[in-house]
Amino acid sequence: MIKKQLTKQKLQAAALRLFQEQGYEATTAEQIAAECGLSTMTFFRHFPSKDKVVLDDPYDPMMSSAIAAQRRNLPVLERVRRGLLAAWIALPEPDNDDQRARVRIIARTPELRAKAWENNAVTRAAIVDVLVSQDVDRLSAEVAAAACLGALEAALLDWGVSSEGTLGERIAMALALLAQKAEAPCA
Amino acid sequence: MIKKQLTKQKLQAAALRLFQEQGYEATTAEQIAAECGLSTMTFFRHFPSKDKVVLDDPYDPMMSSAIAAQRRNLPVLERVRRGLLAAWIALPEPDNDDQRARVRIIARTPELRAKAWENNAVTRAAIVDVLVSQDVDRLSAEVAAAACLGALEAALLDWGVSSEGTLGERIAMALALLAQKAEAPCA
DNA sequence: GTCGTTTATGTTAGTCACTAACATTTACGC
């Protein structure tokens, strides 16, 4: 029985359409379910919470392992930066209109932006663990992870609201900005 | 009539105590109110939402103005970094046990960490506006702001969960980490 | 095909964070 998947897709499609039309907060779970001829309970059986219709990025161990692979004599921030860049190149995420529509909804909705940040807490924790296991002190690890992931999220949201350019370009640019030297080049 | 302020303080004190004892999520608004001999409605008249008992940092225009004051030939990230450092030095936030207790609750509660991030969205927007008005492109502005504020929040949370050291030390360290050169020092 | 067992969905009732409308008490100026 793969009807379950089908129902889930129908619910998601209806939800995204309604979110776009009338906003995330103004759309109730009941309304989404009704749109598909289903009961409210059924909606919550397929999505543990309303926000998971939009935010369902699974934790990706690629990121932390790419960071672990960086040369350990590099500064912490640089290790995280290069690791994330490498992970992106290794597996670029889908860069289509559906994704962009999803991100646009997130960008427009403060509540969702917050939950998106909460969502990558597990990624952040994994990165911190890798660094700490490499004898980086916890504060530095947390700071580097937060800064890089903050930059990444900014790039993602910017891509979502803009209508041209690829996500990859923006991510590359965001991470490059973190590598800028403090003054004019050295001396 | 300044009874209002008094009631608010009683509610806040009771809430923080309960949050520490049994966790934020396990504590209901009704319980907090009852602890003070008040009705649930009264709680919500003093705090627009449960999280505002813990998160009530007002927007501080000091940050964006300190950033605006940086030399414009510096790289964007560096301008934000130095601006935030200057703002911190100009007005260090309270560094007492009450504050630390509050931050500890936030650090322990994913939902609150997310809302704390959402909370500084207005600060982020103000920083971005300043930079954009200085002819920085929007993406760079967003990325620099997100990275620096992410680092700042990481420092704050780390301070909250640890039991020694000052917040100022951690903030200085967090922002210093963002200035590290990519390779070994120049040549 | 029928039967029985999953699997998908429905129903009902309940909790918790709120909101709105209206009633009541409490404090304070006079």
Add this chain to the structure above:
DNA sequence: GCGTAAATGTTAGTGACTAACATAAACGAC
């Protein structure tokens, strides 16, 4: 004391969930 306004209470309702139990639809074994 008396009137007004601030502070609080009460009731009713919404929306995101959760749990328990009931039904319907699908699928395999026979």
